[in-house]
Amino acid sequence: MTQDTTAPSQDTAPSLGDMVKALTPEATDSATRYSGRISPSWMQGRTAFGGITAALALAATRKARPDLPKLRSMQVSFLRPISEEVTFEVTAIREGRSSSFFQVDAISDGKTGARCTFVFGADRDSAIVHDYGPAPALPDPDELPDLVRRSKAPSFFSNFQARVADGDPLISGSARPEVLVWSRLAVRDGIDPEIAFICNADSLPPAAMTTFTVPAPISTITWSLDMARCPADLDWTLTRTTSKQASDGYSVQDMEIRARDGSLLASAQQMVALFA
Numbered sequence: 001m002t003q004d005t006t007a008p009s010q011d012t013a014p015s016l017g018d019m020v021k022a023l024t025p026e027a028t029d030s031a032t033r034y035s036g037r038i039s040p041s042w043m044q045g046r047t048a049f050g051g052i053t054a055a056l057a058l059a060a061t062r063k064a065r066p067d068l069p070k071l072r073s074m075q076v077s078f079l080r081p082i083s084e085e086v087t088f089e090v091t092a093i094r095e096g097r098s099s100s101f102f103q104v105d106a107i108s109d110g111k112t113g114a115r116c117t118f119v120f121g122a123d124r125d126s127a128i129v130h131d132y133g134p135a136p137a138l139p140d141p142d143e144l145p146d147l148v149r150r151s152k153a154p155s156f157f158s159n160f161q162a163r164v165a166d167g168d169p170l171i172s173g174s175a176r177p178e179v180l181v182w183s184r185l186a187v188r189d190g191i192d193p194e195i196a197f198i199c200n201a202d203s204l205p206p207a208a209m210t211t212f213t214v215p216a217p218i219s220t221i222t223w224s225l226d227m228a229r230c231p232a233d234l235d236w237t238l239t240r241t242t243s244k245q246a247s248d249g250y251s252v253q254d255m256e257i258r259a260r261d262g263s264l265l266a267s268a269q270q271m272v273a274l275f276a
Contacts, residue, residue: 013041016052016159016199017190020059023088031091034060038084042156047081047113049156050220051202055195057104057116060088062195068100069122070230071194076223082106082113093117098124131228135262138165141182141236160203161186165238167210174210177243177251188234196234197265201225201257206272208243208251216276221250225268235260249274 014022019042023034042052054076062068086108093101099121106114144163160183167179183203185196206218231237240256255268 013159014039015187015189015191016055016185016196017187019052019056020191020195023056023060023063025063026087028089031089032060032064034063034088034090036060036086036088038082038086040084040155041158043084044154044156045217047078048083048086048108049154049202050076050078050114050223051199052156053078053082053086053106053114054116054202054223055199056086057088057106057114058118058198059192059195061090061102061104061118062192064090065092065102068102068120070120070227071118071198072099072121072227073119074198074223074225074227075117077115078113078220078222079115080111080113082108085109086113098122131264133264135258135264136166136180136238136240138180138238141165141260144182147181157203159186160184160200162203163236167207170205170209171212171215172210173213177207177211177246178241179204179207179210180238180240182236182238184234184236191234193232193234194230197231197237198225200237201239201255201266201268204239204241206243206251206253206270206274207241208246208253208272208274211243211246212276214276216274218275219273221271221273223268223270225266227266228264231259231265237265243272246274 023036026033038048089105091103102118104116105112141163147162163182165180168174238258243251245252251272253270257266
């Protein structure tokens with residue numbers, strides 16, 4: 001790995017914060033719609049990067065209903081490619097005393113490209129408190145070099161800083177489909193930690209790619225994330241991503257995301273289509 005001391009150029013590319021601010025409301029009879037534009041620098045091939053889609057969908061929900069409590073869970077289905085012009089249609093599914101469910105459709109080119117379900121819930125008194133499972137003993141991100149972005153890497157990756165803590169390189173034919181990486185947004189001004197966290201939580205390539213021997217396309221089909229706690233800042237987070245099983249062109253991927261102090265922030269799972 002080579003030390004890269006230059007930050008990604010963000011002179012002309014809108015940041016996540018810029019795109020959140022640019023979301024424009026449009027009220028309808030049954031839902032609240034927010035129109036936005038996803039910069040080409042946030043694309044992954046012919047579609048928008050999944051993390052930016054989910055983050056903007058959550059931001060649209062927060063704009064529509066700023067009174068909602070903490071985010072507790074999220075499920076995303078990626079249905080078809082999302083282009084630069086996108087509308088987020090926010091619909092309340094159920095609002096209860098303990099939790100509220102909202103559906104957000106990301107509509108692009110007249111079709112639903114992704115469907116997100118967000119679950120919000122306020123804190124409640126409970127005698128049950130534990131944080132089971134020790135954090136891995138790994139180097140601090142300040143002790144590691146930046147992950148150098150390859151020329152053929154997806155456009156969106158330039159919006160993140162990443163430092164590999166453990167694991168084999170992508171497309172190395174490894175027998176270990178697991179990587180542990182510190183990551184954060186490259187530009188962190190003017191963005192809520194919750195929105196930034198959701199965007200960053202999808203920034204790593206699938207762990208199954210360490211086992212590839214030649215480059216090949218991949219595509220995330222579904223993404224489910226359960227929040228343990230929301231980070232209080234925009235500092236580095238550690239993601240352990242593991243392909244638990246792969247066959248028939250699909251990978252079952254588990255992810256565990258921790259704060260710099262080792263506390264658990266979220267647990268997630270993805271179904272990834274492999275074209276290798």
